[in-house]
Amino acid sequence: MKSPENLKNNLIDPVCGMAVDPKHANAFATLEGSTYYFCAEGCRKAFEANPESI
Numbered sequence: 001m002k003s004p005e006n007l008k009n010n011l012i013d014p015v016c017g018m019a020v021d022p023k024h025a026n027a028f029a030t031l032e033g034s035t036y037y038f039c040a041e042g043c044r045k046a047f048e049a050n051p052e053s054i
């Protein structure tokens with residue numbers, strides 16, 4: 001997945017690329033001041049396991 005830097009207002013799950021509505025996100029994580037939203041807990045875990053690969 002490419003960096004979602006230009007898509008800050010469109011919340012994209014950085015693991016699988018799905019659009020995520022933050023009001024209904026199943027999981028989120030913060031890293032270096034940025035908040036990332038995920039479609040599911042499994043994506044969050046994958047991100048947290050290896051955030052530098054995203």
Ligand SMILES: [Zn+2]
Binds near residue numbers: 013016017018038040
């Ligand atoms: Zn996902």
